[in-house]
Amino acid sequence: MPGYSPINTKMxxxxxxxxxxxxxxxxxxxxxxxxxxxxxxxxxxxGIAGTLGRAMAGESSPLMHVTGQGSVMLGHxxxxxxxxxxxxxxxxxxxxxxxxxDASLQSGTMFLGEQGGLSGVIRGQMTGQGLFTTTLTGHxxxxxxxxxxxxxxxxxxxxxVYVDPQAYVAHRGQIQNKLHTALxxxxxxxxxxxxxxxxxxxxxxxxxxxxxxxKF
Amino acid sequence: xxxxxxxxxxxxxxxxSMVAYEGQMQFKxxxxxxxxxxMGAVRRRVAGESVTLMEISGQGTVYLAHEATxxxxxxxxxxxxxxxxxxLLALDGQLRTGVQFTGLxxxxxxxxxxxxxxxxxxxxxxxSDGPAIALEVVxxxxLSVDPQAYVAHRGQLQQDFVTDVNWRTVLGQGSGESFQLRFTGHGLVxxxxxxxxxxxxxxx
Numbered sequence: 328m329p330g331y332s333p334i335n336t337k338m339x340x341x342x343x344x345x346x347x348x349x350x351x352x353x354x355x356x357x358x359x360x361x362x363x364x365x366x367x368x369x370x371x372x373x374g375i376a377g378t379l380g381r382a383m384a385g386e387s388s389p390l391m392h393v394t395g396q397g398s399v400m401l402g403h404x405x406x407x408x409x410x411x412x413x414x415x416x417x418x419x420x421x422x423x424x425x426x427x428x429d430a431s432l433q434s435g436t437m438f439l440g441e442q443g444g445l446s447g448v449i450r451g452q453m454t455g456q457g458l459f460t461t462t463l464t465g466h467x468x469x470x471x472x473x474x475x476x477x478x479x480x481x482x483x484x485x486x487x488v489y490v491d492p493q494a495y496v497a498h499r500g501q502i503q504n505k506l507h508t509a510l511x512x513x514x515x516x517x518x519x520x521x522x523x524x525x526x527x528x529x530x531x532x533x534x535x536x537x538x539x540x541x542k543f
Numbered sequence: 544x545x546x547x548x549x550x551x552x553x554x555x556x557x558x559x560s561m562v563a564y565e566g567q568m569q570f571k572x573x574x575x576x577x578x579x580x581x582m583g584a585v586r587r588r589v590a591g592e593s594v595t596l597m598e599i600s601g602q603g604t605v606y607l608a609h610e611a612t613x614x615x616x617x618x619x620x621x622x623x624x625x626x627x628x629x630x631l632l633a634l635d636g637q638l639r640t641g642v643q644f645t646g647l648x649x650x651x652x653x654x655x656x657x658x659x660x661x662x663x664x665x666x667x668x669x670x671s672d673g674p675a676i677a678l679e680v681v682x683x684x685x686l687s688v689d690p691q692a693y694v695a696h697r698g699q700l701q702q703d704f705v706t707d708v709n710w711r712t713v714l715g716q717g718s719g720e721s722f723q724l725r726f727t728g729h730g731l732v733x734x735x736x737x738x739x740x741x742x743x744x745x746x747x
Contacts, residue, residue: 407611475611478544480563487565494562494608525564536563538544538608 331410331427331468338402339410339470341427343395350434351401351427353389361397368392388422392430401427407476409535411499412468420471420497422461429467437462471497475538482528489525493540500532544608545616545633545668549601556607556633558595566603572596598636607633612670615733617695623662626669626695635665669695671735678732687723691738698730 332340341349343363353367368390393399402408403426411418413432428434436459463469471477473496482488482502489507498504507527528534544562547554558572572595599605608614609632617624625643634640643660661667669675671694680686680700687705696702705723726732 475544475608478563478606480565480606488563489565489568490563491561534563536606537611538562539611540559540562540608541610 330412331470333408333410334400336407336476337405338400339408339426340398340400341393342398343393345396348392348394348430349399349427350390350430351393351399352403352425353391355401355403355426356391356393357400357402359397359399361395363393363395363397363399366392366394388425393427401470403472406472406474407537409471409473409477410468411471411497411535413463413465413499415464415466416499417462417464418469418497418499419460419462419502420469424472424496425461425463426470426472428463428469429465432463432465432467432469435462435464436460471535473535473537473539474541477535477537479533479535482530482532482534484529484531487527487529488534489527490534490536491540492524492526494536494538495526496535496537498528498532498534500530502528502530502532502534504528544606545614547599547605547607547633549599549603549605551600551602553598553600553636554633555596555598555636557609557631558597560607560609560632561599562606562608564603564605566601568599568601568603568605571598571600607668609670612672613674613735615669615671615675617667617669617697617733619661619663619665619667619697621662621664622697623660624667624695624697625658625660626667627693628659630670630694631659631661632668632670634661634667635663638663638665638667669733671733672737672739673735675733675735678734680726680728680730680732682729685725685727686732687725688732688734689738690722690724692734692736693724694733694735696726696730696732698728700726700728700730700732702726 334340338357341351343349343361350368356365408426419437477496480488480490482498482500492506504526507525549566549568561570614632619638638661641660641662642657644657675694678686678688680698703725705725
């Protein structure tokens with residue numbers, strides 16, 4: 328199965344065929360060749376219950392189901408595109424950062440409280456990421472959007488990585504994250520270094536970090 | 544994006560520019576004076592060339608980035624780099640910073656009357672919207688650059704302001720290239736492939 332091929336850092340070409348269908352961000356199509364059809368979808372393969380969960384979570388980004396035979400070129404707002412291949416593991420990502428993913432991947436919504444209890448909820452609120460995040464599981468590819476490109480930082484046991492919440496894009500693997508505060512007296516006086524909150528990622532996996540503090 | 548390995552040293556970086564780190568790091572906002580003494584702080588305030596830096600120290604690796612702009616490293620060996628304060632990302636702890644008045648050019652380019660001076664031995668990381676290029680200036684061959692594409696310069700350079708205003712400009716039919724910075728002498732000028740309209744990273 329031919330995979331996604333980046334045309335440049337901001338555009339992606341995705342082959343479409345029988346058995347090679349994708350879900351993509353609605354409106355992200357730039358061009359296509361061949362007989363490709365775009366259908367708006369509300370469920371995006373996660374079923375009625377999943378859709379309800381998403382709607383309640385506010386973790387929904389309009390998607391379209393791309394089918395047919397040919398290839399489609401995708402891009403969004405001039406943002407950098409990063410292809411991530413999954414081999415049976417799970418990727419955790421914000422819904423609005425997903426450009427496209429294979430229909431063979433299972434998507435779901437995860438309540439942050441499941442991962443960090445109360446502190447997970449607080450973390451979501453503090454960082455503006457909401458209380459839910461999207462998960463993708465299975466075998467296949469997906470593509471992430473970032474402002475300025477991403478770097479992959481490996482997380483290993485005994486070697487935690489700290490990330491600015493606004494620069495965090497996604498992570499995969501067995502990773503626990505929690506909010507780490509480094510607030511001092513200076514921050515209360517409004518003279519902080521601007522680095523008062525970080526996400527502390529521990530465990531085993533990879534975290535994707537973008538080169539900007541801007542969401543989009 | 545810039546990765547800096549620290550082994551107990553201290554660097555200074557733009558406030559809020561950390562995107563990730565590994566290991567033990569402390570972030571501390573610099574005081575009012577920013578290591579320039581009281582006079583330096585007063586000059587900076589008067590000049591409007593304010594820049595808020597933080598000190599980063601510790602053991603490990605820190606990743607710095609700002610608004611998805613390109614990062615360029617400039618090594619200094621005792622010479623002086625003049626850079627717009629908004630283009631400065633990070634600098635080695637042992638480098639000294641100060642304010643240099645530039646005169647008339649700032650008035651019309653909207654960059655203020657002054658620019659930031661960095662001197663000493665160490666590395667400076669400067670930001671540019673798109674990859675910056677270094678243009679060499681030699682004796683007898685002056686270089687003119689668009690003030691909005693100018694990022695930094697170093698060496699023995701004099702700069703003056705060139706205007707090419709004629710009746711077409713007055714009528715609103717100008718080519719858009721009415722003002723240039725002209726550098727003469729010997730040194731390097733760094734320019735970026737974008738014209739700062741509303742500041743860095745205004746494209747999205």
